[in-house]
Amino acid sequence: MLSKVHCGILLGALSVSMVAQAQDYLPVLQYHHVSTSSPKSTSVTPEQFTEHMDYLKTAGFQVVDLRSALDDLRAHKPLPEKAVAISFDDAYRNIYQGGFPILKERNFPFTVFINTEPVERQSRSFLTWQQMKEMEASGGVFANHTIRHPYMLRKEKGESDEAWLSRMTEEVDTVENLLLENLGHSPKMLAYPYGESNITIRTMMKERGIMAFGQQSGVVSADSDFENLPRFPASGAYSKLSTLKTKLNAKPMPLLAEQTGGDFATDQSVSIRLTFKEGKYRLKDLACYVAGQGKASLNWVSKSEVIATANKPFGVGRGRINCTMPDNTGKHYYWYSNVWIRSAPEQGYVSEKS
Structure with missing residues (x-):
């Protein structure tokens, strides 16, 4: 029979072991269609999806419930080693037909962000x-993806800022009510259509206790903005298993602060200012890439602070900068991404201050 001292030593060793196996970050995979006949840019075939899920299983990843994992991260509670979450945007029926049997067979939890307008009118595709x-x-x-999947920052012709905000409030609150009415509960999570939000929309989420996702790539940690969380796209051009493996092994960039200049880009080149936490990092190996432009120029203003600048302005639409840096083991990459909107007057975007 073990003495109290021996029990204490054993429990202490177990605790150390558990901490060593714990993970304080979470990669979240984003899918849309699981089909051979849907748009390739937002799809994986059932065969590709099976390949992804089989890799998670054989490589020892622990697929976790998204909301529970986010709650734990926010409370600084450790996740299982190699924790990952699976999510889908839009309420496509092919998720049920092509994806659900694969997930069910492997007993993997998953989240679907639903836009309810086609569900309510009983579209055969949803x-x-x-x-x-x-x-x-x-x-x-099942979580919130608004009623009609609008560009949440675009006003309708002649619409005031107040009317726009009222319409966006309805887009969010109606879905929350439909989830309660039809399923009996809501996880209080939302994915922004097209990944677009601003401080006004993010404040709306915070006031409602809703955690929300953009479409910038990256890894969730306790330091993340829980009203604008990152995910890794895993469909279309991002469905190759080789690139997915890199993302699954990513870590959050160890940042103390970031300055992006806001949600909107102008006719000037964008830049980001990143300040790194204290620690031994391979800062000389940091690389930042601008969508459609190649590498950003890096200006180290101090040993722990860098400004990454795009070579030229973005065109109209969404543009991004992705930054990666290998960790000291060389087995993982730290990952950071930011997205800007370059709007055109006819699109009716709200102002930066709205």
């Missing part, structure tokens, strides 16, 4: 509430 209930029984969670 999920039904009954299908969602069936999926819930096998680890599915």
Whole structure:
């Protein structure tokens, strides 16, 4: 029989072991269609999806419930080693037909962000509430993707800022109510359509206790903005298993501060200012890439602070800078991404201050 001293030593060793196996960050995979007949840019085939899920299983990844994992990260509670979460945007029926059987067979939890307008009008291309209930029984969670999937920062012609905000409030609150009405609960999570948000929309999320996702790539940690969380796209051009492996092994960039200049780009080149936490990092190996432009220029203003600048202005649309840096083991990459919107007058975007 073990003495109290021996029990204490054993428990202490177990605690150290558990901490060593713990993870304080979470990569989240983003999918849309699981089909051979849907748009390739937002799709994986059932075969590709099977390949992804089989890799998670054989490589020892622990697929976790997204909301529970976010709560734990925010509370600085450790996640299992190699924790990862799976998510889908839009309420496509092919998720049920092509993706759900694969997830169910492997007992993987998953989250689907649903836009409810096509669900409510019973479109044959979208999920039904009954299908969602069936999926819930096998680890599915259904969250908010607005009613009509609008560009949330665009005003309709002649619309005031107040009317725009009222319309966006309806887009969010209506879906929350429909989730409660049809499924009995809401996880209080939202994915911004097209990944677009601003301080006004993010404040709306915070006031409602809703955690929200953009479309910038990266890894969630306790330091993340929980009203603008990153995910890794895993469909279309991003569906290759080789690139997915790199993202699954990514870590959050160890930043003390970041300055992006806001959500909107202008006719000037964008830049970001990154300040790194104290620590031994391979800062000389940091590389930042601008969408469609190649490498950004890096200006180290101090040993721990860098300004990354695009070579030229973005065109109209969404532009991004991705930064990566190998960790000291060389097995993982630290990852950071930021997205800007370059708007055109006819698109009706709200002002930067709205």
